[in-house]
Amino acid sequence: MKxxxxxxxxxxxxxxxxxxxxxxxxxxxxxxxxxxNGAGKSTLLKMIATVTKPTDGMLLLNKNNIVKDPNYMRxxxxxxxxxxxxxxxxNAIEFLSYIAAMKGVGGSNLKARVEQLLEGLNLIESAxxxxxTYSGGMKQRVGIAQALLNQPKIVIFDxxxxxxxxxxxVRFRNLISDLAxxxxxxxxxxxxxxxxxxxxxxxIMKNGALICTGNPEEIIKHIEGKVYETxxxxxxxxxxxxxxxxxxxxxxxGALLIRYISENAAPNxxxxxxxxxxxYLFRTKSE
Amino acid sequence: MNSFITIxxxxxxxxxxxxxxxxxxxxxxxxxxxxxxxxxxxxxxIQIGGYIGVYNSAWFGYVTAIMTSVFLSLIGFYLVNSGIKxxxxxxxxxxxxxxxxxxxxxxxxxxWSNFLVLLTIACLVFLMSVLLFFLxxxxxxxxxxxxxxxxxxxxxxxxxxxxxxxxxxxxxVFGRFSVLQNISFFFLFGVLMVxxxxxxxxxxxxxxxGSKIVTHQMEATVKGIIGSNENMGxxxxxxxxxxxxxxxxxFNGVNFxxxxxxxxxxWSLLGLLLVxxxxxxxxxxxxxxxxxxxxxxxxxxxxxxxNSLTLSxxxxxxxxxxxxxxxxxxxxxxxxxxxxxxxFLNLMGMAFLGFLxxxxxxxxVLPILWFLQVSRLSELTSKxxxxxxxxxSFSSYRxxxxxxxxxxxxxxxxxxxxxTPLLIRFAFAGxxxxxxxxxxxxxGIVLFAxxxxxxxxxxxxxxVLFFMISYAYINAIPxxxxxxxxxxxxPYVLKMSFIVLGLSTIGLLTRxxxxxx
Numbered sequence: 001m002k003x004x005x006x007x008x009x010x011x012x013x014x015x016x017x018x019x020x021x022x023x024x025x026x027x028x029x030x031x032x033x034x035x036x037n038g039a040g041k042s043t044l045l046k047m048i049a050t051v052t053k054p055t056d057g058m059l060l061l062n063k064n065n066i067v068k069d070p071n072y073m074r075x076x077x078x079x080x081x082x083x084x085x086x087x088x089x090x091n092a093i094e095f096l097s098y099i100a101a102m103k104g105v106g107g108s109n110l111k112a113r114v115e116q117l118l119e120g121l122n123l124i125e126s127a128x129x130x131x132x133t134y135s136g137g138m139k140q141r142v143g144i145a146q147a148l149l150n151q152p153k154i155v156i157f158d159x160x161x162x163x164x165x166x167x168x169x170v171r172f173r174n175l176i177s178d179l180a181x182x183x184x185x186x187x188x189x190x191x192x193x194x195x196x197x198x199x200x201x202x203x204i205m206k207n208g209a210l211i212c213t214g215n216p217e218e219i220i221k222h223i224e225g226k227v228y229e230t231x232x233x234x235x236x237x238x239x240x241x242x243x244x245x246x247x248x249x250x251x252x253x254g255a256l257l258i259r260y261i262s263e264n265a266a267p268n269x270x271x272x273x274x275x276x277x278x279x280y281l282f283r284t285k286s287e
Numbered sequence: 288m289n290s291f292i293t294i295x296x297x298x299x300x301x302x303x304x305x306x307x308x309x310x311x312x313x314x315x316x317x318x319x320x321x322x323x324x325x326x327x328x329x330x331x332x333i334q335i336g337g338y339i340g341v342y343n344s345a346w347f348g349y350v351t352a353i354m355t356s357v358f359l360s361l362i363g364f365y366l367v368n369s370g371i372k373x374x375x376x377x378x379x380x381x382x383x384x385x386x387x388x389x390x391x392x393x394x395x396x397x398x399w400s401n402f403l404v405l406l407t408i409a410c411l412v413f414l415m416s417v418l419l420f421f422l423x424x425x426x427x428x429x430x431x432x433x434x435x436x437x438x439x440x441x442x443x444x445x446x447x448x449x450x451x452x453x454x455x456x457x458x459x460v461f462g463r464f465s466v467l468q469n470i471s472f473f474f475l476f477g478v479l480m481v482x483x484x485x486x487x488x489x490x491x492x493x494x495x496x497g498s499k500i501v502t503h504q505m506e507a508t509v510k511g512i513i514g515s516n517e518n519m520g521x522x523x524x525x526x527x528x529x530x531x532x533x534x535x536x537x538f539n540g541v542n543f544x545x546x547x548x549x550x551x552x553x554w555s556l557l558g559l560l561l562v563x564x565x566x567x568x569x570x571x572x573x574x575x576x577x578x579x580x581x582x583x584x585x586x587x588x589x590x591x592x593x594n595s596l597t598l599s600x601x602x603x604x605x606x607x608x609x610x611x612x613x614x615x616x617x618x619x620x621x622x623x624x625x626x627x628x629x630x631f632l633n634l635m636g637m638a639f640l641g642f643l644x645x646x647x648x649x650x651x652v653l654p655i656l657w658f659l660q661v662s663r664l665s666e667l668t669s670k671x672x673x674x675x676x677x678x679x680s681f682s683s684y685r686x687x688x689x690x691x692x693x694x695x696x697x698x699x700x701x702x703x704x705x706x707t708p709l710l711i712r713f714a715f716a717g718x719x720x721x722x723x724x725x726x727x728x729x730x731g732i733v734l735f736a737x738x739x740x741x742x743x744x745x746x747x748x749x750x751v752l753f754f755m756i757s758y759a760y761i762n763a764i765p766x767x768x769x770x771x772x773x774x775x776x777x778p779y780v781l782k783m784s785f786i787v788l789g790l791s792t793i794g795l796l797t798r799x800x801x802x803x804x
Contacts, residue, residue, distance in 0.1 A: 077682060081679075088674070116601050
């Protein structure tokens, strides 16, 4: 299983790009896609999911051009879009059976698979109620279930943890780790903690372009020795921000505990071990 | 007051920048162009016992004002009857409900915004009528702008305001069940149009759309010419036949009595009064409350369990590219759309198709029964967008040959199931032309709904046009007979087959284009 994205662009007008010259090759495992709003993550995911087509470049799945033959991808795709809806008059079982039919999935085991998916995602109690009565988190879990209906070989999750409570987020992370044993999983988020512990590869995007890629350790290594913590007076924050890239602030004994990234440490600073969030902010804010 | 005007302004801007508005505007201008037929045209719009007016300012002004009043009241309702619904769908309503704005202020602002949207279209039709006057007025007649402004001001504007209020009222009363709004207005409009009022000043006061005083004046002028007091055959609508063959009379407008002018103000005030009176019933975007009253179980939160999902333990599925499940679910979605009790009306309609005379069943019951399905049909291919399911649909396996085909087949089957009693009767009578016409009509109207849903990504356009088609058909315009109610021959069947084929091709190409984009 190999997905090759070669110099892909999506151009809306002469000067406006949604995605620009993006290339990456993926094998089994989890790709974590990070980037601020408008970075082009959803555009890229929609292209891989065959919902939209690139204006330039190629997308190859096992050497098959999925731009020309989208059905090759669709047969083995599980896709959870960022903004998706449901038919409120159908219950979860009916809706999942409908999506399964759209995907061309059936057989005698389908009913059992749907029920077990709903059970595993804690929806079985409400499975016979119209989806229109579900909470946001429950709808999100229906969305996750539909992506897993067809033993997908490529799974795309665009902001999958929206609406999930902390316990559900943990279980979702376990689920995709499990999924990555057999499939290519592409996970997009701007919540770094959803990605850092599970992604094999991280790709950081900004303004429609790929600005860095590698495993989490490699990306973090780039800012080793540049992350510090210090305490400053509240009034100095604005001035401090002009000089250093502030990652976080916390109140401590009437002052502010600042975590920041800089080539040169401020007085009374302590050097800290960098994490992925530091690296992400450094890449997206300063480059 | 300032915030009231601001709400109206931005609501108006939001609506007039919509695709639906643009389409309605284009249709209105196209229809408005036909209100005063070109001198060599083979139809007339207002004809009194074989007479039409000479093309002077009064004829242009009054005819276009009446036609705009009727036409825009008819389709304008469908254009503006979703102002609150849009706020529900965009969730702007939730924000609105947390502000200090009063329900009455909000509803009145929506009413005025409705009115301004319709008024914009009316103004453009008005300008076009003046332009048409310059294009083909009869020689010897100059432009008298008062003959244009007066009828628009006294006939068109008040009726548009009334319709704007009715649209708002029906939205509040029927909530999110647009099918009830559509059907109730269909019947209300029919009643208001055909209800025979005494031809006196007090009778004209009760005319909601204000056109009867003008047609009466036209009739009186023709009666004066031929010296007869007998009732003249008055035709409003599109009457086929060369207008050059009609005799001509000079119409010089109407001296509107003061009582009539007061009545227009009263009709507008009635609209406002209706809005005020339904204000206590406005939901203010609190749907959970009304849901819990009906079905407390519907909002119960299920007990928290902590099952885990192990993918390797899940049963494996097989490839199945059949369309049966899709067809079944599409059918289910159609059936569950709308209120359950609407099915009682459907069953009654089916019973009438079985027991009433074949002619009445075919010509009257069938189009009404099918019109009752307007909300089901209008959402056929637009529900993917309105429910945001299009990402799933468009990334599904062979979305055109499987999904679109299932949608069209399910809806066609639904219409055919509803027409079953009539189809059986035709089969027993050996009338296969009528049978084929009904089947082609079902497929044709479904394809029409599918194509318009795809093109507009919404349901409005089809609702407006289906309403017009049904209304025009009931008013015996054979051109819009889509199911063989008035036409009963092989050429008609062939013509319908070509239309079905054409619509299928357009539908196919449209969806292909959308998928490519």
